[in-house]
Amino acid sequence: MAEDEIIGAVTGQTDEFQNVFQLIASSEALQIAFTVLIIGVLGITLVYRFFSNWVKKQKFNYVRPHLSRFVKTGVLPFFAIILITSMNVYIQSFDLFSDNVISDAEELVITNVDGDMIVKNDGILTPAKTFSKILNTINILVIGYSIAHIIPIMITKREKSNQEYEDFENWKNMRGFLDDGDLFHKFFKWVPPKKTPEDISDEEFEKNLKTEDGRKFLEEFRTTKGLPIGSYEQLVKNPFEEWKKSERRKYEDYLGKCLSGDNQSGKKLRLGQNEEEVYPIDIWREEKRLDGFEPIIPGGRPPGYAARKRKNIPRSISQILPLGIFAAVIVGVISWWGVDLIVLATATGGLAIGVGLAxxxxxxxxxxxxxxxxxxxxxxxxxxxxxxxxxxxxxxxxxxxxxxxxxxxxxxxxxxxxxxxxxxxxxYSKEIKMVPALVEVGVSYLNDPKQVAAILVKVGKRAMKEIVDDKKRHLVVQLRCPYLENNKPSCGCDKDIHVDINQPIVRFNKFNDSSLDFALWLYVRDYGSQFKTKTEMRMIMYEEFKKYDIRIPWPIRTVYHGDEKQEQSEINKLNEQRDEVIDKYGIGDIGRASGEE
CATH class of the missing domain: 2.30.30.60 (SH3 type barrels.)
Incomplete structure (x- = not known):
């Protein structure tokens, strides 16, 4: 009985320290130390915000954005460690808790009424230990927060590096970007094939090899299967690294023009604004990628353009990852403070079931x-x-x-x-993006169907070369870009063709009540391109039909009183010219025997 009273008296003294706030209130020294801690945390916050805002306005943040984010994130745990170390030095120097400290390893000796000694160690929570635990908790949370943000930075850096290598591969396929000059040929030298390739004669091949323009023609040449000829010899040790240096120099030139005022806006642009006036290098690369690797014009977009453009894009997993990591750190800290995680999980599990049903x-x-x-x-x-x-x-x-x-x-x-x-x-945008642009037309029964088919083939051939977008890129996909015939770079209409195509395609569909119905179609590069293509095809078709007197009958029923022989003789006047079209363009595959339809 006496033993229980003695132990109860001792343990009763520790009850007042079971609550942290009661513990802080029980010690004046602890209150002073805790006040200093709060001031230190506020100081860290202010210094960190000042440092982040300062870094945001530096060129370093634009030229090396990933390293800049890493430094900004790493500064926070650095300051936290300084705070914890300073507080420990402060405590030990002034010996704030010397009168209250009872070590965990300290043993309490109690004598009962029979004279027997009882050794008891209750792990008493002292002010010094409590304050030390608070400091370590802050340290763990800050370091956990920093790690949670450093990991996504590393993941993003790796993704950007992969994208940069993909840009390099595109640069090789395009044989340089528009703002490169002749950089590609400083890195690679074209080596002609040893044998004459398909679709070109031996005489023409040998003739082109003897001149500089001819070699350029062969370098840009594509076979009917869309394949280039020859190979490339590497002239530098590491083309990828040299290309990256070139791209960085182009960005530094862009940045310099933005800051000097030598740009389209005519004013000196500022760094670190809420609405970005200058692209960081990773956004600069992304904008080039989205615009087909065309040069970025300094000051060519309004402030905040890039941010507004990406405003509604959902967060990626690397952006959500910090929440998960920091949540795990908080759960670990809660467990360290003695909270029963099973009870916590049971409570949150029941709540989760209710929320899940709702x-x-x-x-x-x-x-x-x-x-x-x-x-x-x-x-x-x-x-x-x-x-x-x-x-x-x-x-x-x-x-x-x-x-x-x-x-x-x-x-x-x-x-x-x-x-x-x-x-x-x-x-319509998955892997194979080609979409047919189909135009149907009915012609007079007095016109020769073979002549009509040949003229429609001519219309299709013209459309393939002439129909372009605002950037002079062909809307119709084709095995060999027409620009290559003039030793110009391909616009990309001959890239990423995963199926065999033979166009233009002409079909004689049916004998209608008042017309012979034909269809002409070409494959365009995406769904939206078909509308402009069909309009342009109809314009060319009208022009060619008028030139060769291909008549489109009125879609009405009439009592015919005309002189059919006279009308036929009028049409026959241009038979020779229409036959020339057949000889030159053929009639596609319309006259071939096949079971394709």
Missing amino acids: LQETMQNYFAYLLIRKDKIFAEGERIKLDTGYNGIVHKITPRVTYIQDALHESFAVIPTRQLVNAQIIN
Whole structure:
């Protein structure tokens, strides 16, 4: 009985230290130390914010953005370690808790009424130990926060490095970018093939090898299968590293023009603004990539353009990762402070079940979002058609809804993401992007169908060369870019063709009531290109039909009182010219015996 009273008296003294706030209130020295700690944390916050804002306005932040983010993140634990070390030195120097300290290893000796000694170690929580634990907790949280942000920086750096190498491969395929000059040929030397390639005669091949222009022609030459000829000999030890230095010099030139005022805006642009006036190098590379590697014009975009452009892009896994890592650190700290994680998990598990039932549809949308991302069913910027008939461009995919924008920008379809997992979807932008541009036309029964077919082939041939976008790139995909015939770089219309194509394609569809119905189609590079292509094809078709007197009958029924012989004789006047078209262009595969349709 006496033993219990003595132990109870001792343990009763520790009850007041079981609550941290009570412990702080019980010691004046601890209150002073805790006040200094709070001031130190506020000081770290202010210094860190000042340092971050300062770094944000430095060229270093634009030229080396990943290293800059790493330094900004690494400064926080550095200051935290300085704070913890300073507090420990302060405590030991002034011996603040010398009167209150009872070590964990210290043994408490108690004598009972029978004279027997009882040794008891309760692990008493002293002010010194409590304050030390608070310091270590802050240290762990700060370091955990820093690591949680450093890991995504490293992942992003690796992704950007991979993208940079892909840009290098594109640079090789394009034989240099527009702002390179002749850099490609300083790194690589073209070596002609030893044998004459297909689609070119021995005489022409040997003749071209003797002149500089001829060798350039052969270097840009593509066979009918779309393959280049010859090979390249490496002239420098590491072309990739040399190319990276060249790109960095181009960025430094861009940055210098932005800061000097020698740019399109006509004013000196500032670094570190809320609405970025100057691209950091990683955004600069991305903008070039999106614009087909065309040069970025300094001051050519309004402030904040890049940020607004990426505003609605969902967060990547590397952006969400810090939350998960820091949450794990917090759980570890809670466990270290003695909170029973099983009880915590039980409480949160019950809450999670209730929330899950209440948010069942939301969870379905979330997992549908994960499946769409994982299986890459579609992505932002791709053109899709839903089983409801709605056709548009995927604007934004979220864990709740997906936004699809009409191609003419007239409306948005907002669809629960879970519905898209089970929907039938046509993706026009997945891998094979080619889309047929089809134009149907009816001609008079008095015209020769073979002559009409030949003229339509001519229309298609003209369309392949003449129909271009604002950047002079051909809209029609073809095995060999027409620019190569004039020793000019390919516009890209002959790249990424994964199927055999032979165009233009002409079909004699049917004998209609008042016309012979034909169809002409070409394959264009993407879904949106078909509309401009079809318009231009009709314009060329009208011009050629008028030139060769190919008549389009009126779509009405009439009582015919004309002189058919006279009309036939008028048409026959141009038979010779139309036959020349047949000889020159052929009639496609319309006269071949095949079972293709």
